[in-house]
Amino acid sequence: MSTIITVATMKGGSGKSTLASCLAVHWQLAGRRPTLIDADPQRSIARLAARERALGGVPVVEDATEHASEVAHRLVVGGGPVIIDTPGFRSETTTKCLTASDFVLVPVKASPFDVDRMLDTLNMLVNAANDWHPIYRCVLTQTTRDSVVAKHIRSELGAAGFRLLESEMTNRVIYAEAALWGATPSLIENTGPAARDIAAIAAEVDNILAIKQAA
Secondary structure, three states, rough: OEEEEOOOOOOOOOOOOHHHHHHHHOOOOOOOOOOEEOOOOOHHHHOOOOOOOHHOOEEEEEEEOOOHHHHHHHHOOOOEEEEEEEOOOOOHHHHHHHHHOOOOOEEEEEEEEHHHHHHHHHHHHHHOOOOOOOOOEEEEEOOOOOOOOHHHHHHHHHHHOOEEOOOOEOOOOOHHHHHHHOOOOHHOOOOHHHHHHHHHHHHHHHHHHHHHHHO
16 A cells, blocks of 8 residues: 555654554564655654664655655655655645645544644634645544543544544653664564554554545
8 A cells, every 4th residue: 555644743742753664564474565755853763764774674764854755756666555654743744745745644632732732733724724624533642541641632623523533642661762772562562552552553553544545
């Protein structure tokens, strides 16, 4: 499936780079030949790729300019998914990447303080759209299993009409431990709970995109 997926949020610390890199590694292990574009000046993904495990060999292209979306269009011709990690702030780069995307993921930390910034991201997404109708999903990150806060935020966002993935990224120490080696949970413990969380998110994204292509 050739597609451009942009991960975007206006809130730092929401797990944007973690989500992008985890999905890419999951699809790499499945033989899908993904490419990551690090369009974030903080270079979180590029730094991971420079460590020992090098994100399992996923190619990483650095381009934090407004031309990142053009790079994505060139790379997607190769057949594998292209995942863009965008700047965590409003920028021309982010806007162009959004409008170039087949699918947008908006990570939202399960905290009331993060929801307001998520709304800023979605407003930017809609305002950038013009005649383009983006497919997006919010995904809760750094959640605590069965927590009241996460359940309340999910219910509140759903009631407001914001579409969420059913799957979540539960807060687990293995994400930080894996990053020490430039890896993700799927590389360290492929059958572990974090890897299963990632696989569930990836499966939802694949299903949504398959429905879109069939329509």
